[in-house]
Amino acid sequence: MKLVAGLSFLAGAQAAIDAQATGLNVYKTRGSRLFFNWEVNGSDSVDSWDVIVTDDQGAQAGNVKFDKKNDNSVNIDRLKSHRKYEVTLIPRSGSEVGKPTTFTAWTSPQPVENVITVARYATTVWIEWQPADTRQGEIPDQYVITNAEDDSERYFTSDTNLQIVLGKGVSRQYIIQAAACDDCENAFNDAWSKPLEFDVTSLPPKPTGLNIVEENIRDWERADVLLAWDSPNFEYDSVKVEYSPNTPQGFTKSPTFFPGPWNTQTTIEGLYQNVVYTVSARFVLNDVEGPSETISVAIADADSKFPKQQNCQVPTYLRPENLRVKRDIFGSTSMTVSWDHPRAKQPENGYRLVFAPFTPISSQKPWFQDIDGNTNEFEVSGPSYDPYDEYTVSVIALHDEQMSAPQSPDFISSTFTGTKLQNERNTEFIAPDACCGNHKYNSKMQECCGGNLFDADNINTACCGSSTYSPATEKCCSGGILVASSGQC
Structure with a gap:
């Protein structure tokens, strides 16, 4: 920025030439370095310049390097970051000197090392960052966040977090710089650190018309x-x-x-x-x-037959279908179980029928009956059958494939005889036709991400590929890869 230089004379010095540095411009700061240039005002020519740099204790500091392409441009290094220095410029022509010009300027703090997104909403994003300088007295006085494509959008804050308003489904690049200043609104120079680029993206909207x-x-x-x-x-x-x-x-x-x-x-x-x-x-x-x-x-299937209900299990066409249980009037001494053979083939090792009594009203243990694979109907009677109990009836197709996966639902079909009792017990609302992985869930309250469920209103959980993650500790990279928030994609 352009500075109005204060004028001072070194003790005992006399102005012998008409020349002075004006229009001072500290155009860049980088931690231990200051970059500035100036213009020359006066009628006399200048052969060289004396540049004197002192710290806030009055001790000389730094190493001065002139720009080889511009005699009126200087780079001072070997300074300390986040410090205020006094710089004096004295023009020379031979043994004669002109009027000195003195100004003060800050070096910048160390740059911010990482920015993370901690929460996303439909139109806004919350970001946080950690300053690089953590030693006492070197925490940045201010942070400057600038739109990388439009510097008219710029934020100044002394906090280490910021809410940025983007709009729905917007991705934008910003830069963040740590700043040093004592009066930040009237700073001597923009002592801003090396910029760190980062991207922020608000939540894309939900698709419509699916x-x-x-x-x-x-x-x-x-x-x-x-x-x-x-x-x-x-x-x-x-x-x-x-x-x-x-x-x-x-x-x-x-x-x-x-x-x-x-x-x-x-x-x-x-x-x-x-x-x-x-x-x-x-x-x-x-x-x-x-x-x-x-x-x-x-x-539908090839016969235009549509399934009537959802069970969240994909058949492999080795499962018995349309399991039916017929019970006569209450207290009858038998019930009939029937089913359709699997569409792929009849089981090589027959069927196993399992009868599990409704445990809240019965102390009876489950029991089973093995039958021939050509049979698809069985009458249940005898001492094991209690006509006053309710049962979960399952039929298992004992294919050769089932032997390697005995617990797989692909070979099992089940039904419950006590429909009224079952409905009375099912008090939790389940949104219709909602599966995640192979499990039914309430789609009005939860979201599915690669078979994993998370609360729909939980802003601390997001979806990345097939996994859920916390934006405060991780970030999502291309291809659904998760890395630590401090890492690189």
Whole structure:
């Protein structure tokens, strides 16, 4: 900045030439260095300049280096950072001197080393930083945060945090500099440190108009769906699409990032038929993922048969289907269990029926019955059956594949006989058709991120690729990679 220099004369000195330094400009400070230049006022020529630098104790300091291309420009190094110095310029012509000019200037503090985003909202971002100087007396007096593309947007603060208003789905680059000053509003010079560049991104908005345009049967087991959404009024990097259940996965993996910025459709390939899926989409900008929009889609089979309910389990077509339990009037001595054979094949090792009594009203232990693989109906009676109890009835297809995964739900179908009691116990609200991974959840209160759930209103948790993270301690890099907030992507 331009400075008005104070005039002083060294003791015993007489002005013999008409020349003086004016228009002093400290144009850069870098910790232990000062950079400044000046103009010459007067009728006489100047051969050289004496530059005298003293610290706040009056001791001489620094090492003066003249710019080889400009005699009226000086770089003083070997100073201390975050200090105020007095500089005197004396013009010389041979043995004669002109009027001295004296001014004071600050060196800058050490630069800020890292800026982290601690919270994001729809239109604002909270940032924090740690000063490099932590020794007593060297904490910066002020911080200057400037829009890297428009220096008319500039913030001054003595705090180590700041709220920046951006707008929805905006990514912008800023620079931060630590400043030294005693009267910051009327500083002698801009003693600003080396700038540190950083990016801030507000949350992208939630997609709107998410819908399934069409379904196409691929083969006897799989189908493709065309997913569409409304074009937003901002430019994004990609759309992150997830679907659940996702074990096993379709041909399109979950999650998948489809590149933007103006695509409004994409195809999810290889989903299983006769399954109700939860499909979510969210915009991604500068590795920041916005809130998701979620819909449900029922994938029909080759016979145009749609599933009626969602169980958050993807069938591999080795599971018995349409398990039915028929009980006659209350107290009848038998009940009939029937089911449809798995569509892929009948089990090589038969079926196992498991009967688990409703434990709150019974002390009876679960029991099971093995039957032939060609059979798909069984009548339950005898001393093990209590007609006044309620049961969870499960049928397990004992395929050869089931032996290596005996607990897998892909081979099991279950139903509960006490429908009224079951409904009375199910008091927690579950939003319809919402799966995360292979688990049902309340989509009005939680968000799904790669099979992980987090509270939708928790500003301290965000989604990165397939993982949740805390912006206060980590940051999300391209490809869903998480690093420490102090690290580099």
